[in-house]
Amino acid sequence: MAADPLSPEVSARICAHMNDDHADAVVAYARHYGGVSAPVQARMLEVQSDAMLLEVDGTTLSIPFDHPLSDSEDAHRTLVAMLRAMPQG
Numbered sequence: 001m002a003a004d005p006l007s008p009e010v011s012a013r014i015c016a017h018m019n020d021d022h023a024d025a026v027v028a029y030a031r032h033y034g035g036v037s038a039p040v041q042a043r044m045l046e047v048q049s050d051a052m053l054l055e056v057d058g059t060t061l062s063i064p065f066d067h068p069l070s071d072s073e074d075a076h077r078t079l080v081a082m083l084r085a086m087p088q089g
Contacts, residue, residue, distance in 0.1 A: 003073035006049055010072050015044040018079070025083050030056040032086045033063045047075055 004010045018026055023042075029052070030039040039056050046053040051064045065082075069075045 003071035005071055006047065006069055006075060010075075011047045014047050014072070014075055014079075018044045025079075026054065028083065028086060029063060030054055030061060033082065034061045036061070047079075052079075 026042045026044050027039050029044075030036045030042040034054065034056060036042075036056050042054050042056045044052060045055050045060070047069070049065075049068045049070075051062045054061045054063065065078055067078075069078060
């Protein structure tokens, strides 16, 4: 099955999944890639081809990707790779 283009609907689906099922990962993105030392609350607002938009403690933060995302499968692989690249512990 082909991956879905990165449309606003696909972005909304990814964000809902991340916020509902992987809230700890969204906080980790804010801390590691966004440079927020002690984020209390983070929500993924949008996944664009070049960056993810997060709301972190009431402030919007853009975290760029290392390449333009091509589709939903690329978004999934990239988000997972970014999480795995973070120091554990």
